[in-house]
Amino acid sequence: MNMIEVKHVVKDYQVGKQSVRALDDVSFTIKKGEFTVILGPSGSGKSTLLNILGGMDQVTEGEVFIEKRDISQSNDSQLTEYRRKEIGFVFQFYNLIPTLNAYENVEIVQNIGNHSFTADDMLTAVGLAERKKHFPEALSGGELQRVSIARALCKNPALILCDEPTGALDTKTGQKIFSLLQKMAHDYQKTVIVVTHNAAVAPAADKVIMIHDGQIQEVIEHSTPLPMDKVVW
């Protein structure tokens, strides 16, 4: 069953008197538990698409169904509720609270969702149980990103959206983070969508959406995606 259906989405931004078309008739579907990678050059519309899926921006035209609900028809308060309950965000720069330790950074979202996991469970899932008392300043980039993934997952969201999650990490650490995100999709049946410049991860995705100048260039599906540790970087 399709969890996400994006139908003929257009997004225009108004810049002064000029209109910039960031997305131009974009359509695709994603199933629950799929690990999807969105690839495309700078300025092609990847973040715009992710922001629309996350209820952080509105379409100009078209429809976006998430579990049969058309979020393009939602008002601001419905979108706020949708973001709070249904979406886990992972960003390039972690957005952790510096005065809280790893455990507390995850715990703050523990009771938001309907069937949230515990902060301890999620820190264990990302391999950080031993370091849960550490504050962000004492953690490496890869560890910080693992805390932010644990935080994104803790409220048990329907959808995990990641914008360049390895952009600030070295290649080896980046591969571990991608491996974790793939595991979250395949072992926890989470629908994970990752925007990245890194085309090397494509063979490990269930679905690859290639975007160029606001248009879908190609959608590639892999029935047996490579395990992330078999990907050549």
Ligand SMILES: Nc1ncnc2c1ncn2[C@@H]1O[C@H](COP(=O)(O)OP(=O)(O)OP(=O)(O)O)[C@@H](O)[C@H]1O
């Ligand atoms: N808030 C905005 N106002 C005006 N134009 C915008 C806005 N956000 C994005 N754009 C424009 O929309 C187009 C798509 O931008 P977007 O950030 O989605 O691309 P991207 O593929 O994520 O790029 P990058 O990889 O560099 O982050 C670009 O031409 C960009 O300048």
